[in-house]
Amino acid sequence: MAENKRIDAPTGTQTVGHEWDGIEELDTPMPRWWVFTFWVCILWGIGYVVLFPAIPLFNGATPGLWNWSSRGQLEQQMKAETLRRAPITNALSAIPVEELAGNEKLYQAAIEGGRAAFKVHCVQCHGSGAAGSKGYPNLNDDDWLWGGDLPAIHYTLTHGVRQPDHEETRFSQMPAFGGVLNGGEIDAVAAYVQTLSGKAKPSARSAVGATLFANNCASCHGTDGKGMREFGAPNLTDGIWLYGGDAASIKTTITKARYGVMPRWNNRLDPVTIKMLAAYVHSLGGGEATATPATATAPDPEKVATNVQP
Known part of the structure; x- marks a missing residue:
């Protein structure tokens, strides 16, 4: 094939040496900018493999000299955000839930935090607007089964309703x-x-x-x-x-009676998040201002009277 190479007269470019049905291919050199970019990409690829996780292994990948990962980056960002929120979080942790509504700054901060937590943990049952549906209460109105002041809402969120594994859960039983x-x-x-x-x-x-x-x-x-x-x-x-x-x-x-349940969140969420959720639900429009002894604690299941007469 090398013997068949020749210089193409019209273009002055050497051919590659092969011909098919009278058609020949010119051996036109690549543009310099393209060759330069090509080598830069090769060097960048080598650098990436050396510095970042790249080569698959049985239990992961090579860590790279910089030991960087997206999970590590997220963890750093989360730590930074936790530090930024620490003053508010610590204040919310320290203040009793009964006094939260009296501190306007903390109450508003709790509402905003609760709004975000509600979208993650509560919308599945109560809906994105907290309007509920059949069997799931509307949290926007002023109708409450167990009480609508902050301590009562906080207790319900903490201990749930009819949770068989938890002695402090809210419990009631309507007979069929x-x-x-x-x-x-x-x-x-x-x-x-x-x-x-x-x-x-x-x-x-x-x-x-x-x-x-x-x-x-x-x-x-x-x-x-x-x-x-x-x-x-x-x-x-x-x-x-x-x-x-x-x-x-x-x-x-x-x-047939009804037996609705609500999960307790004290085994899933931290106390500050539960307190923020309580503040958000309390702010939706039906929150009550004062606590009553009846809503401060859950009733003893043994004292729930049915007085059913045949």
Whole structure:
């Protein structure tokens, strides 16, 4: 092939020496800038392999002379951010949750921190806007099963609801009346419950339901149906329903009962994050200003009265 090389007259460039069907290829040299870039890339690649993790091994890769990694960089950034937040974090750790709302600067800082934590840990059930859904409470209104002041919200977040592995969890138990009342009696109780919130007018059926309610339900929901927070019994007069306020949903609740649960966060999140979450939920619109003894601690499950009468 070398013997077939020649200088192409029109271009003055040597050919590569092979020919196909009368077509020859010119051996045009690469542009100098391209050759320079090519060698720079080779040198850069060698430098990268020497300085950074690059060569795969059985249990990882070569660390490189600089021992750099994206995880290490993230860890450094996280440490720097932790140091930056340390003054606020330490202050939030030191202040009792009962006094947090009285310190405007710390309270606002806690709200912003809680807003970020809520998006990570709570939106899956309560929604991005905290409006909840069927079976998951709306945290924007002023209707609370266990209390809506800061200590009560903080306790609920810390210890959860109906967590069998935790003695301090909030606990309540509504019996399933399907085995206690017959179908007609359940219909009557549902009719009466609907009158409590103005969803239905009193009737002969609801009058029967009122008696059944007094005998079977008032011990937890109260004689007026406004609920009792020490038992986690909802207010039936405000028209706010966790599982639905139509007749069919109420009948299902009476017949089968409900047993919603909420995880306790004291085994997943640090105390400051829980305190920030409490501040954020408290700020959503339904937070209450004062604590009451009934919401300061969880009720003893042994004291939850059902007073079920056949």
